[in-house]
Amino acid sequence: MATRRATSSRRASQRKAGTGRGKAAATPALAVPTDDAMSRQARKQEAQWRAESDLRTLREAEQIRADRARIRNATQMANAELKALEAITRRNKT
Numbered sequence: 001m002a003t004r005r006a007t008s009s010r011r012a013s014q015r016k017a018g019t020g021r022g023k024a025a026a027t028p029a030l031a032v033p034t035d036d037a038m039s040r041q042a043r044k045q046e047a048q049w050r051a052e053s054d055l056r057t058l059r060e061a062e063q064i065r066a067d068r069a070r071i072r073n074a075t076q077m078a079n080a081e082l083k084a085l086e087a088i089t090r091r092n093k094t
Contacts, residue, residue, distance in 0.1 A: 038046070064070045 064074065
């Protein structure tokens with residue numbers, strides 16, 4: 001069976017549609033399904049995972065609040081990051 005060679009008009013339509021042998025079409029950075037595309041079960045699992053993750057975060061926050069050394073270290077880190085951001089802001093203003 002002989003293969004048919006694409007005509008110039010067919011190649012042009014393939015380029016417009018992003019098909020054919022051309023460069024690969026750009027893909028989005030993250031392929032996250034929307035709520036409409038997710039099934040009811042998937043939404044339920046996502047909600048459960050989010051609640052479990054939030055609970056772990058809250059537990060860890062309570063542990064950090066109870067430990068003065070961790071609070072002090074976190075405060076020092078926050079202040080250092082603030083100074084770095086302020087330096088960037090000052091540099092961009094000049």
